[in-house]
Amino acid sequence: MLIAIILALVVVGSVLFHVLSPWWFTPIASNWRYIDDTISFTFWITGVVFAVVVLFLAYCVWRFRHQPGRRAAYEPENKRLETWLAIVTGIGVAAMLAPGLVVWGQFITVPAGASAIEVVGQQWQWAYRLPGKDGQLGTADTRAVTAENPLGVNPDDPKSLDDVIVQGGELHLPVGKPVALLLRSIDALHNFYVPEFRAKMDMLPGSVTYYWVTPTRTGTFEALCAELCGVGHPYMRGTVIVDTETDYQAWLDQQQTFEQMLAPATTSALE
Numbered sequence: 638m639l640i641a642i643i644l645a646l647v648v649v650g651s652v653l654f655h656v657l658s659p660w661w662f663t664p665i666a667s668n669w670r671y672i673d674d675t676i677s678f679t680f681w682i683t684g685v686v687f688a689v690v691v692l693f694l695a696y697c698v699w700r701f702r703h704q705p706g707r708r709a710a711y712e713p714e715n716k717r718l719e720t721w722l723a724i725v726t727g728i729g730v731a732a733m734l735a736p737g738l739v740v741w742g743q744f745i746t747v748p749a750g751a752s753a754i755e756v757v758g759q760q761w762q763w764a765y766r767l768p769g770k771d772g773q774l775g776t777a778d779t780r781a782v783t784a785e786n787p788l789g790v791n792p793d794d795p796k797s798l799d800d801v802i803v804q805g806g807e808l809h810l811p812v813g814k815p816v817a818l819l820l821r822s823i824d825a826l827h828n829f830y831v832p833e834f835r836a837k838m839d840m841l842p843g844s845v846t847y848y849w850v851t852p853t854r855t856g857t858f859e860a861l862c863a864e865l866c867g868v869g870h871p872y873m874r875g876t877v878i879v880d881t882e883t884d885y886q887a888w889l890d891q892q893q894t895f896e897q898m899l900a901p902a903t904t905s906a907l908e
């Protein structure tokens with residue numbers, strides 16, 4: 638009887654912990670509310686199943702407790718029960734997977750008119766590349782990385798020269814505008830994650846992964862690396878500032894371009 642009561646208390650405690658817990662999502666700052674809904678939906682399904690299974694266990698512990706003269710019946714197979722359980726489990730798993738697939742489809746379908754910004758992960762800091770006046774990013778290749786050109790931007794691509802390079806500083810984004818984040822890594826696996834955006838994705842050396850997001854309110858947010866990438870991983874933090882359009886343009890105008898970044902190197906080479 639004591640064990641049955643403890644099991645029932647585990648269920649009550651878990652539900653109370655979920656409802657009263659002080660640990661909640663950070664207030665959302667992007668269009669990805671659907672991701673929160675999907676997580677809540679998964680919580681509901683797994684929560685109900687957890688409560689039902691543990692309460693059933695408590696009931697069985699009490700109902701089939703030891704009594705003098707009682708004997709257990711041996712029944713290794715039960716086709717009806719197995720079919721029924723397989724169907725219900727299948728429906729539950731499908732219900733949890735389906736919304737995720739829908740959200741995933743949206744997450745990687747960049748809307749027309751979104752601007753593209755590159756995020757580069759490197760042990761253990763973030764760098765960013767934004768299109769210059771031509772509105773386009775030039776090509777880049779990790780094999781072109783040198784001390785003077787830490788992002789490996791292609792200097793022979795005419796689209797590259799006006800690209801804005803932010804090395805180790807803050808990334809600014811304009812509020813209310815969809816932006817595709819093109820993710821690159823110079824060395825190990827990284828993952829660009831802004832919790833308030835509810836968006837993250839792994840960055841793989843040698844390829845470009847991406848997702849898109851529309852920041853929905855101005856503010857300062859922390860960017861975290863969400864993929865273990867070496868001893869400096871916990872310190873790989875960045876700052877993303879969502880600005881009004883005017884503030885964003887003012888910030889962008891102050892940043893150095895790829896051409897300006899190469900200039901000191903070119904000058905010293907000529908001397």
Ligand SMILES: [Cu+2]
Nearest residue numbers: 827862866873
């Ligand atoms: Cu990292």
